[in-house]
Amino acid sequence: MLNGSKIGALVEPVMRGQSGGMSRNIYDNQEFFDGYSQLPRSQGGLAEAPEWPAVRALLPDLRGARILDLGCGFGAFDRWAIEQGATSVVAIDLSQRMLARARDLTASDKIRYLHGDLADLAAFPGEFDLIYSALAFHYIADFAALCRNMRQRLQDSGCLVATLEHPIYTAPVDPQWLELEDGRTVWPLDGYLQEGLRVTNWIAPGVEKYHRTMGSYFQTLQENGFVVRSLVEWAPDAQQRADHPEWAREVHRPMFLLLRADAV
Numbered sequence: 001m002l003n004g005s006k007i008g009a010l011v012e013p014v015m016r017g018q019s020g021g022m023s024r025n026i027y028d029n030q031e032f033f034d035g036y037s038q039l040p041r042s043q044g045g046l047a048e049a050p051e052w053p054a055v056r057a058l059l060p061d062l063r064g065a066r067i068l069d070l071g072c073g074f075g076a077f078d079r080w081a082i083e084q085g086a087t088s089v090v091a092i093d094l095s096q097r098m099l100a101r102a103r104d105l106t107a108s109d110k111i112r113y114l115h116g117d118l119a120d121l122a123a124f125p126g127e128f129d130l131i132y133s134a135l136a137f138h139y140i141a142d143f144a145a146l147c148r149n150m151r152q153r154l155q156d157s158g159c160l161v162a163t164l165e166h167p168i169y170t171a172p173v174d175p176q177w178l179e180l181e182d183g184r185t186v187w188p189l190d191g192y193l194q195e196g197l198r199v200t201n202w203i204a205p206g207v208e209k210y211h212r213t214m215g216s217y218f219q220t221l222q223e224n225g226f227v228v229r230s231l232v233e234w235a236p237d238a239q240q241r242a243d244h245p246e247w248a249r250e251v252h253r254p255m256f257l258l259l260r261a262d263a264v
């Protein structure tokens with residue numbers, strides 16, 4: 001964790017894309033990267049992502065699939081997909097540090113890790129059976145443009161499977177649990193209908209992300225060539241709560257939204 005005194009040291013690289021778009025690149029900040037690398041899911045991969053079994057249930061048969069992974073991070077999903085019989089994976093990420101770690105961890109030559117900005121997906125042609133993305137869409141300002149670009153890269157029977165930060169999680173201006181005097185723990189939901197930029201303190205101060213409502217995600221996908229087949233508001237199950245008592249409060253608000261949307 002960084003403390004406030006290091007705020008001035010946080011100089012985030014900005015990637016300017018061919019279309020003129022630009023995305024903040026906090027993952028290439030050394031302190032942020034070091035903090036992110038300590039998270040259980042960074043160290044243990046899919047097995048340490050508690051929502052993974054629910055995500056896996058949304059995936060199609062991967063045998064023979066050509067996959068595009070948007071915001072691939074350390075590439076855990078990509079290596080797993082090849083083990084499941086996928087033919088190829090193109091994995092894109094904005095962060096050179098994340099990509100370097102992914103390449104170090106990967107032996108398969110069926111995975112191509114590419115440096116790029118999801119805001120400029122138009123720069124990456126190709127046709128895919130599955131587009132996968134975990135916890136990256138909230139960094140993108142223009143979700144409609146991303147949906148259009150994703151649809152153009154999917155074949156007609158293809159689908160999108162994505163994990164998002166849930167809109168109830170992204171909405172608050174100051175997103176942290178409140179302990180009330182009567183002993184209840186509550187999640188401060190405000191600003192839900194005010195879409196747009198949020199600046200949060202997560203691992204480092206000043207992390208930029210974008211809030212959109214549930215309806216907006218649904219509508220934007222439907223308007224850009226997808227039909228939403230599944231929406232899952234993830235919560236830890238009884239076994240996970242027993243294994244991790246500290247997750248008990250997760251029943252008060254969904255942290256993740258999982259979705260599957262098929263191309264139409």
Ligand SMILES: C[S@@+](CC[C@H](N)C(=O)[O-])C[C@H]1O[C@@H](n2cnc3c(N)ncnc32)[C@H](O)[C@@H]1O
Pocket residue numbers: 023024027070071072073074075076092093094095098116117118119133134135136139140
């Ligand atoms: C929370 S991590 C998730 C990584 C991986 N999908 C996983 O589930 O382990 C978010 C990833 O999205 C990447 N990212 C953020 N903004 C991006 C952008 N505009 N274009 C491409 N990748 C981006 C980050 O560099 C980071 O690797």
